[in-house]
Amino acid sequence: MNRHVVIVGGGFCGATLLFHLLRRGDRSLRVTVVDPSLELGRGLAYAAWAQQSLLNVPCGDMSLDAAEPDDFLVWARLRFPNVTPHSFLPRAVYGQYIMERVYSVWRDECVAHLRDSVTMLRPELAGWQVTLSRGHSLMATEVVLALGNPPMFDPLGQCGLPTNHPYYFPTPWPCVALPITHRNASVMMIGTGLSMVDQYLALRAQGHSGPCYAVSRHGLLPHTHITPLPILPxxxxxxxxxxxxxxxxxxxxxxxxxxxxxxxxxxxxxxxxxxxxxxxxxxxxxxxxxxxxxxxxxxxxxxxxxxHRMAPEVGEAILSAVQDGALQLLRGRFLHVHTASGRFVVTMAVGPDEPTSLEVDVLINCTGPCYQAALRRPLEQTLVQQGLAQPDVLGLGLQCMPDGQMIDVRGQPVIGLHMIGHARRGSIWESTSVPELRVQAQQLASLLLRVATPHGAKPFVTQPVR
Structure with a gap:
């Protein structure tokens, strides 16, 4: 069979890998991206609704190709003439850039986007059988997992409180919009990182004026970027x-x-x-x-x-809110949450003192990705049960070779099965932002274009999935 690469996931990593494959590959290479989203490249991070949330990396470090560091800057200046390498643009704008770059190299005769999800991978003599959720399957010579962020940790689930309360939001994406009747409501955001920052600014942009609390175990805010960053000797x-x-x-x-x-x-x-x-x-x-x-x-x-630092203008707004008391940072550990008269009563342990309780109208989970939760996603669970993958010892992701080739339960590389992005954290730690992810995409594209899957190789015998 001809070379056919299936990319599972169409967010930043999947789209950037597709970009490099199409840009450098020949017309004999077929690529299929399996992702339920309408648009490739945006994912949650750069969705169209993220018009107010700013990137947390300056324009000068955001090009899809590390060898062309000014590409995003040149693209942005055609639309925003005052942009500099040190500017922080909206996330939605960056999503548009990714889409335009991907579709600039798109070739209908050798690229397909299937709006579906993958439920199982099975090794065959000629490559991989990829089973889709709607029951169809396709054959691939290589498969790349580009699954993006794992699910968020749900602290209310740990407290035994039902998570279907109308004013509990288990994720801040897209940013929570409160009805007009709740513009003065008290809001607690669980987590004090960048997700909380985006959510707080979105609430204020909607006209919310009620008290806001942000709580985490250490109560740490992200630091703020300085621009330009000096070059060290x-x-x-x-x-x-x-x-x-x-x-x-x-x-x-x-x-x-x-x-x-x-x-x-x-x-x-x-x-x-x-x-x-x-x-x-x-x-x-x-x-x-x-x-x-x-x-x-x-x-x-x-x-x-x-x-993971804030853009300068974002940092200024957040620090001002903290100083004015509009945003109160709390350092503590969740002990219990229950409802009383329609409100949430949150009990926390703060240091060695007696537990303290606080009543709020709205709870928003801003804890960020939970890497231990990645293995609760169906496809990863199936791969582990089949013996085609194994978690890293710290539970941050799946074990892989330095080039992203997955490692099976025997500790051996799996021929034709690769991963890119957050799931590599256990092996390399830094695998979260554009400057390193684009390099992963370029290197993996080079590997896929250079190395053909050995046909006729003995396939790995999978374990039955129960």
């Missing part, structure tokens, strides 16, 4: 890379913080953290599993707050 960058490449997690953290203090205000911590992020895969892969677990348990909230 090469010697300092090398010292940072050396400092974080060896020793225990504590030793690496202490060495990095020491370098930040020594550098002083002339070189912002944001610029130094960029070097740390660019070397995050090396840092992660040189840590033993025990130290990785320690990072997840103790340092992850602080990494996220420093890593």
């Amino acid at each position: 090469s010697e300092l960058a090398m010292r940072i890379r050396s400092a974080v490449s060896q020793g225990t997690l504590y030793q690496r953290l202490r060495a990095f913080r020491s370098l930040v203090r020594q550098a002083g205000p002339a070189w912002s911590w944001q610029a130094q953290f960029k070097v740390l992020r660019e070397n995050a895969t090396m840092l992660w892969q040189t840590l033993p599993h025990k130290e990785r677990h320690r990072f997840i348990r103790h340092l992850r909230p602080y990494w996220d707050a420093h890593r």
Whole structure:
């Protein structure tokens, strides 16, 4: 059979991989994207409704092709003449850019978009049988899982409270719109990260004027970008890379913080953290599993707050709201939630003090993706039951080779089955934003165009799915 790549998922990763395959592949390659969405490339992050939510990466770092870093900037300037490399545009605008770039290389004779979902993958002698939810199936030589973010953690489910309450919103996407009768309602947002930030600003844009609370275990807000970001001297960058490449997690953290203090205000911590992020895969892969677990348990909230930062204008608005008391940050752990007279009564443990309770009218879950929940999605569950995949030891995703080839229950690479995006976190840690995801897409496209699936190879014998 001719080469046929099936991409499962049509969000950013799936669409960017498609873009690179079509841009560099020949007409003998067929590609099918299976995704129920009408438009490819947007996903939840860059949906058309996200007109008010700004990107949290500046324009200069958002091109689909890392080799053409100004592509998004040039595209944006044709529509917004005042845009600079340091501008933060709306997410919906970026979604339009992805769509236009993908459809600029689209060829009807070799590309298909099936608005469906995949329920099972089965290895065959000639490749893969891909079963769709409507009962149809197709054959592929290679399959790529580009499934995007896992589901959000549902804290109310842990508390035993029914989640079908009309004013409990289990996800902030699309941003919750309250009726006019609730414009003065008290709102609690569970989580203090970027999802909360977008939701709070959306509420205020709707005219909501009631009290707003944001609660998380550490009560940490995302930090704010500074622009332009200074370029570090090469010697300092090398010292940072050396400092974080060896020793225990504590030793690496202490060495990095020491370098930040020594550098002083002339070189912002944001610029130094960029070097740390660019070397995050090396840092992660040189840590033993025990130290990785320690990072997840103790340092992850602080990494996220420093890593996933707010656009300057967003940061200014949020900090002003906190200072004015319009947005109150609470640090605590959920103990119990119940309803009384139509309102939510939330009981939290705050430090060593006695538990405290707070009554609110509306609860919005802004906790962000729960990576342990990824394996509760049907396709991942099926792959694990078949023995075609296995979770990484920290439960962050699925085990894979450095190039994204999946690893089966025997610890062997699975021929013709790859993944891209968030599911790689257990292997490389940083696998969440455009600068690293586009590189994954380019590298995987090169691999798929270069390596043909060996026909006639003995297929993996799957376990029965019960």
